[in-house]
Amino acid sequence: MSIRDVLSPFTAWKNLFRDPVTIADPLNERPGAARYRGFHKNDMDKCIGCGTCETICQNGAIDMLPVSGVPAKLGDSGLRPRIDYGRCCWCALCVDVCMTGSLTMSNEYKWVESNPDLFRFTPGVDKKHWDNAELGYQRHAEKHLTPGERVEMPELEPAARIGSFTEIVDGYSIEQAKLEADRCVSCGLCIATCPAHMAIPDYIKAVRDGDYERGVQLLYETNPFSQVCGRVCTHRCEDSCAARHEGDPIAIRWLKRHIIDQVPQEKVLELIGKPAAPTGKKVAIIGAGPAGLTAAFDLARKGHAVTVFEAQAAAGGMTRYGIPEYRLPYDALDKDIAVITAMGVDIQYNQRVGTDIAMQQLQSDYDAVMLAIGLHQGRSTRIPGSDHPQVRKAVDLLRQITTGEKIEAPKSMVVIGGGNVAMDIARSMARLQLQQHGEIRVTLTALEDKAHFLADPVEIKESLEEQINILDSRGPQACVIDDSGKLLGLKTWKVLSIFDAERRFAPQYDESDEQIHEGEMVVEAIGQMADVSLLGNELTEKLEWNRGRIQIDSNGRTSENWLWSAGDCVKGPDVINAVADGHRVAISIDSVFTQQEAKS
Amino acid sequence: MKEELLKRMVKGPDGVEFEVEPLRDYYCEAGPTVQTPAYTAIIEKLFNWARSESIWILGFGTGCGAIEMRPLMTPRFDAYRYGIQWRPTPRQANLFVISGYLSTKTLKRVIRSYEQMQSPKYVVGLGSCTINGGMYWDSYNTIKRLDDYLPVDLYIAGCMPRPEALLAGFEDLKKLIRAGKAEGANQYAENFEWYKANQKSVIHDWDMPDYNW
Amino acid sequence: MVMQALYDTLKPRFLLGEFTKQRDDLAFITVEAVRLHALLRHLRDQEGFTHLVLLTAVDWLEDGQFQLTYLLNNRAKRQDVGLRVLIARDNATMESIHDLWAAAATYQRELREMFGIDFPDSPRLHEDFILEGWQDIPPYRRDFDTLKYAQENYRDRPGRETRDPAQHMKQQLYGED
C-alpha cells in the first residue's frame, strides 16, 4: 500500500468533465437491431397452416386456429398460428422451421398490458403496429431445420432400360427410405388432397420407425392397390406437401411402394386377416380395374359374395392394359390382385357384359351391381386423313402390347398428345422400334407448351432420355397421305397460346408456322371415353346422366337404386380416385344391405 | 418446519426460563384491510400524482429478468430521472417487479416481502413466465400465473423484456396510478382468503403466519 | 490409446466392466459398486485423476437401475474418465465418497433429494437442498411426470385451444365422406 493507493481513486473525478452517456429518450430512440427477435409477423398469403411451428415450439406457445376469410383448401389447412406471449421465449425456432417462410419477427419489443389475456394474438390477423416493420429476424438462407432435398430414386440408366420393358425404378433401400421419410413434418396437409385420404403421415412414420407391418396395415385401411399406387399414382398429395415450399415435396408415392416392398406377400395376407362370415348378399361388379376391385375387396371382407366380370383375360383394367410394364410390372399388379382374390372375390375373365351376359341378368341375379368400366375407347382428332389404317389409337396399341400381340413397329412414327398415355405409347413403341429396327424415331407433338404438359414431369424427362423427339405447342391439322395412299406423316401448326384468361382450353394457332412430321404411323393419344354401349338403349334412357357421364350421388349410386358406378368412367382418369370411389361405393352398398337387413 | 420456528422453552440472560411460540409471538396475525380514499377527489389526485412520480422498486430480483434492471440503475438508461429507484427493503418500496418465473421456494419469500410492503403498492410481472408459465410451463417447481398469488397491475411482454420495455411499463404504471386504477393492494385485501388458499396450495411447507406485516 | 492402456492395467485388479471410448481424451468404464471407492482412491492418488468433475445419476427405469457417473479429470495428462456404477433402483444406496473429495457431499445431497439415492454417512444428506416442502417422489426419477404434476398443482391461463390441420381439413373439405 502506498500513497498512490490513496490518490489514485481521485482520478474518478475526471468524469465530471465527460459528456453523459445517458440515452435521452430510451423509449423511442432505441429500435431493435436488424436481426432482433422481436414480436412475430405472419404473411397470411404465404402461410399454409401446416402447424410445424406449433410442433417445434417447446413452450407449447402456439395454437392453430381457423381465422375468418381463410377457408381450408387443398394445400392450406386454413388454420393460422396464434401465439401465447405468456409462453413464448423468442427463440425463433418457429421462424426457422416455418415451411413457407411466412412467419418472421419484427424488431419491435415493447408491449405492456394490464389484461394478460391480450397477450394471445394471431400475427397477420390481429393488426399490430409492427406488422410492416422492415427490420427483424428472418431465417438465414442456409439454415434448414428440415432437409429440403429429396432422396434420389435409383433407377435404370436410359441406355440400360431403353431396349426392354424391365421396370425402370428400383425402389428405395431401407436407408434411403428412412432418410426420405425423415424429411416429413407430419403436418397432414396431404391427406385432404389424396382422393382416398390415406393416412400418409402415419405410414411415413412407420417407415421412419422401420415398422413396415404397421405400414402395410395403414395402407390397406384405405387402399388395396399399394403395389400399383406405389408406382403409378398421380401423387397429387405431393403438390400439397408442406415440404414443397422448402424444397422438394416428400416422395410419398415411393415411400408407399417401399413399405409394400418390405413385407412379403404371405405376411400381408396375415396382416389383413380373414374376411367376415358370409352374409348371403351377392354383388356383381363390372370391370376388374382399381375401382371395381377396391369395392370388391371391401365388400368381400365384409362377407358379401362378390363376382367381378372382366372383359379381358386378366384383371387390372387400365393399370394392366394402359400402363406399360416398365412403369408397372405385371407381377407387382398381380400381387395386389392376389390379395384381393384371397378375400374370396371371384373374377370371371373374358366375360363382356352386354355381349356375354346381359345387364338385365345381373340386375336380377345380384343384390347390387357396380359399373366400373373405365375409359377404354380412344378419342380421335378427326382431322383429315385420320381415318387412315396407319393412324392408330394409343389405348388400342397399349392393350395389344400387354396382351402380347405381335406389333409391327413402324420405322418412324408420330404421336399426338401430351399426356401420360402419349408418353406411354411413345416410349413403348420406341422400345419396340429399337428391338425391331435398331433405332428410335418417334416424334411426339402436343398442343400444350412444355410448362403446361399434362404428363408427369418425370415422364417427360425420361422420354427425352429415351430419345423421344418431343415437340410442344403443335396443333395437329391433317395426316398427310400421298397419292398412293401411303401415310407420310402429320401436318401441324404452331400453337401460340393454349389457355384463355380462365385457364380453359382455347388454342390460338399460327397458320404460317406449318410443319410436317414424318411418320409411317400416327398414334392419337389425345383422350379416352367410356364405352357405355353395354347398358343398352333401355337402361341408357332410364338412367340420369350428367354431361355425358352417368349421374351418381356422392356415394357413387346411380339413379337406378340397384346400380352403382365408380372410377374413370364417371370421374375421369385417375387410379387413386378410382380406388377412393371404390371404397365409397362399397360403403354405400354395404349400408344399403344393412338397412335392408334391419327392415326385414 | 425449521427448528427455530417450533414452540420451545428458552432461558433468558437473567436465567429465567420462558416459553416462546415464534409463529404466534413474533408476528401480527391481523389481515390486511382495504384502504379507501380518505380525502377529497382533488387531494386523492394529488396523492396519486405523487405516488406515480415516486416508484420505489423492491430490490429483489426474483428471476432472470432482474439482470435487465441493472442497466436501468446505471447511467445509460438512468431510471432515476423518471422518479424510479430501487430500495433494499420492502418497508421502503411500493413496487414489486416480479422478474420472470417464480419457483415455489421463492414465491414464499415473495409473499412475505410483498406483505411487508406498505400500501398502496404495485406489482408488475415481467415476461411470459408471469403470464402463463412461459418456457417453464411444464416445470414442477414454478408457478404458472402470477395473478393467482398476487394482484398484478401490469405485465410486460418479452423473455426477457429489455430495459426500454421496462421503462415503457413503468410509464404505463404511472398512468394507471394517476388514473386511480392501480388498486392491487386493495384487491389483495378484498380477496385475501382466495389468494391465501392459492398460495397455500403450492407452498406445501407453510410455516409462517397468514399475514405477517 | 492411453485410456485403453490404463483400462488394461486396472481391469484385473478392479474387475472392471465395459470400456467405452468416447473421444481420445474421454472414456467411460463400468465398475462394480463395491470396488468403486478403492478404484477412485487409486485413480486419484496413483494415476493423477485428482479432479472430481461431477457426480450424477441416470435413471434406467426400464432396467430397474440407477447409473451413477463419477467423472474424473487428469489435468496433466489431459484425460477424463467416467466411471459408471449401476445400482438397484429400489432402496438405492451407494457408498459415500465425501472422504475423497469434500465437494462430493454436495453432489450426494442433490442425488438424495432429486433421485432418492441414499449415501450413508454423507454430511447433511437429509437437509433440504434445492426443493422445499417436496412431497412427491424425487423429481428427477423417470417415473415422475413433471407436466402432470404441473397441471395438477398449478393452473394454466384459460383461453387456449388448438386444431389439428389434418382433422380440420377433413371437417372442412371432406367431412361428409
Add this chain to the structure above:
Amino acid sequence: MSEASIERLKSKTTLKDILEVATEFERTARDFYAALAPKVQKNLRYLVQELAEEEQRHYDLFTQMAERDDLEQQLQTEVERPVNDHKFSDCIHLPDLGEQPDDQAVLQYALKREHAAMEQYHSLAQSTEPGAIHDLFLYLANEETKHKNELEKVYYETVHSGGV
C-alpha cells in the same frame, strides 16, 4: 332456306336482308338441333339440347333486333357483301351427321357454324361506317365469338382430355 335468299346475299345487300338471313340461320340451326336431340343417345342429349337453347337465344335476339324502332330507318341501308360470306351461307346447308352422331361430331359441326357466323359479322362490321349499324355487327360478331369460344373449350375438354 330458299335459293332466293341465298341469292340475295350474293351482291350488295341491305341491312334488312342481312338480318333476315341471320335470323334464318339461327332458326334452321335451332330446328336442326331440336330434331337431333331425341335421336342421339341419352348421355349426349344434354349437348344437343344446350346447342338448341343457345340458338334459340340468338334467334330471339335477332327477332327483337328487327323490331327495334331506332334501326327502322337504317334497315334499308346498303351494305357491302362480305368476302367470305360463302362460308357463312354454306353453313345454312343442313349437315348429315348420320343417325346417331357422337359428341365429337356434333361439336365439330357446331364449331364450324359458329366460326363462319363470327367471321361474317366481323366482315360486315369492318365494311360499315362507325354508327349504329357498325355497332350492331360488332355486337353480333362478339356474340358468335363468345359462343364459338365456349364451344371450343367444351370441344377440347371433351376430346383432348390428354389421357391418364
Add this chain to the structure above:
Amino acid sequence: MAYQPDRSQYPQKKADGTLDIDLASGKYLKLWQGPQHPGITGNMAIELTVCGDEVVEGKTHVGYLHRGFEKLMERRTFMQCFPIVCRICVPEPDFNEYCYAAAVEELAGLEVPELAHWIRTLILEMGRINSYLMYLGGQAGAFGQGVIGQWTTYVRDLMLDRFEELTGARIYHMFIIPGGVRDNLPEGFAARMETTLQEIESTLGDVERVMFHNAVFKKRAVGVGIIAPELLDSYGITGPNARAAGVAKDVRKDQPYLVYPELDFEAVTGKDSDIYTRADVRRRDLLLSIDLIRQILVKMPKSGAVMTKLPNVLHWKIPRGETYIRGECSRGEYGYYLVTDGSGYPRRVNVRGPSYTHSIALFERLVVNANISDVAALLVSLHTYPPEIER
C-alpha cells in the same frame, strides 16, 4: 496489527463432527443473508451463525431459482432443448448453448463448419467480458464502491449492443444452435466491436486506478478469503479461483476446444489467492479476452457456411451414448454431461456449473471465522451464479 480474535467462546464439536451450537445460550446469533441478492451473487441465502461479529458456521441455501431444467430437457426434443439451456446462466448464457450444442453434435456425429467454430469462440469471449464486468461492479459494490458498478454496467451494455446486432438478442442469445451458429457476422461488425473494446479498455483503466489502486479496497481485500492451493482438488475448484492460487487451470489451454489452439495466449494466474488476487486475475483475464476477440476478428474466415446440414429436427433421434463437454467460462469449468438412449429426447442432461462447488462446499469452509462484513465480499469473490447450481 493482525486481528486476534478471542475464540474461547467458540462451540465445541459434537461426536458427529457438527458444531454444538446452543442458540438458547445467547452466545450465538443466526443471521440470514439473502435470498435477496447479497452483493451480485443472485438469489441464494447464507445462513450464518455468528458469535459477536465473527462467523462460526455458514450454510448455503440454494434452490430459489430451480426450474428443473434437467428434467424439462428429458421431455424436449434435441432441438427444443436448444432455447432453454441458455436460461441456466443469466449473465453468461452462451456456455450452455455451446456445451449443449457440442455434446449433441458429438453424439449425433455432426461436423460443424469452421466459420461456426470461430463465431462460437467470439461469442464465448464476448460473454466472458460481460460476466467479468458484472463481477467487477459487484466486487467493488460489496466493499461499498458503487461507482465501479456504474461504469462497468455501462460498458457491459455496449457489449450487449454488439450481442444484439450479432445474435438478435441482448441477454439470451440463442445463437449457438446444434449444427453451427445462426448467422454470420453483420456488415461492419469488426469495426464497431473495436470501438466497444476500446471503450471497455478505457473503463478498465479507470477501474484499475479507482478500484485496484485504492487503499480502502486493498485494506479490505488483501489477505482475506485465502484459498489454500491444496484445497483445489478436494473442493473441485476451477477457473480464476484456482488460477489466483497459482495453478494455471484453464480449459482453454488444458484441453483446448473450438479455435483456442489457433489463438495466441497464456492462462492468467496470480499468487496470493485472496479476494484481491482473484479480482486482479479476473481483470487481467478480461483484458486477455479483449485481446482474443481482436485475434479472432483478424484470423477468422470472412465467409463460408455457418450451419451444417441437420436431419429433420422434428424427429431427430440420436443413438445411445454419453459424453461430457467442457469449456472455460468466466467462473471456471462449465460442462454438460449428456446421455442419449436412441430416442428423440435426451435421456439425461447434467449441467456442471463451477458455482456448484465454489458457493457451497468451498464457501462454507471459507466463511468460518470470517468477519460478517466480509461475507458478501467473500462470496462475490468466488464469482458464483446460483441458477447454475440448482438449474
